[in-house]
Amino acid sequence: MSQDNQKSSSTIKVKLTRSPIGNPKDQKATVAALGLRKMGAVVDLPDNGSVRGMVFKVKHLVTVIEG
Template structure:
């Protein structure tokens, strides 16, 4: 069975955000607007997405 993945796109700027939110975006492999990253669908990745939900959009699946 193939490992599930989730695609996320950065839609918000990390400017004037807390450092932890900027670091979370870097952890999600996002560092510029409109970049798309494909990541494994794990609870830790879902938690990171939830932390910066206002800065990213989930392209596949429901968050």
Template sequence: MAKKSTLVVRQTGSSTRRPKDQLQTLVGLGLGRIGKQRELEDTPSVRGMIAKVSHLVEIVEKPA
């Protein structure tokens, strides 16, 4: 079985005064506070969510 690739996503911007759909996208990614990190499976749907709030998150290099 192939190892699934993952992404580590960190929230860098505030969700305050953002459109409701962007807030819901952050919640869907498991984020909600600046500095919070999540390790997520690298799928097209997760990539799309990250693209939607790319100005509020960054992809972090995963430690080896």
């Protein structure tokens, strides 16, 4: 049980490093769904498959900080 708690408590920090302007609407929506509104914004997100998939989709716009 404690392993599950540790696994669910792991987070990643995602930073918006490039603007989504000029990118397709679905990529803009993905950036918004990650909670990134302004350039340089950093958000803590749970480290799971769905978040990793969204980050992968906009990997050219964001930077991931593990931890």
